[in-house]
Amino acid sequence: MTIHKACPIALHPDGAPLRIAAFTHPQAGLQIVKGTIEARENPAKAAARELFEESGLETKSAISIGESEDISEGQTWHFAICRVAPPVRESWQHYCQDDGGHLFKFFWHPLNADPTGFALPFQNALNWVSDHLR
Incomplete structure (x- = not known):
């Protein structure tokens, strides 16, 4: 059974360079926001919910840009x-x-920066986002 994860790409509003909200988890190191999509929940709405729950940031709109099954085994990231x-x-x-x-x-992590240092699934996610926002 595949677990579906919502990954909000919260971009700094200045736009130059593209920077994404990232954080240090006290037990699990460098990460970006992500969380499980609830039953019958729209993935974009789940991303907005997770962004608020994990970072306190609010968004007026969340726009889906794709999904990947290659981020973490057994999971589809939206x-x-x-x-x-x-x-x-x-x-x-x-x-x-x-x-x-x-x-x-x-903090704000530049998308053109090397994601080394982030936990592996988050490195994969940052690479996916960077590739899809060019």
């Missing part, structure tokens, strides 16, 4: 562009309720 309205901070912290609660430390 990607959606989420426009974040300015102003935005260069870094921030957000307390996420998932898995008993964690404080995530966010």
Whole structure:
């Protein structure tokens, strides 16, 4: 059974260079936002929900840009562009309720930067996003 994941691509509104919201998980290292799509939930709406739950960022629209079964075995990742309205901070912290609660430390990761250092599925996801937004 395939697990479906929503991955919001929250881009910094200045657009130059393209930067995506990323964070340091206190137990699992560098990541980007993603989460499980609930039963009968639209993947783009799930991306917007996950973005808010994990980062505190809100988006007025989430637009699906594709999916991949090559990010993590047994999972299909659904990607959606989420426009974040300015102003935005260069870094921030957000307390996420998932898995008993964690404080995530966010920053903006340039999409043209090497994703080495991120956990492997997130390296794969960043490469997918970079390839599809060129």
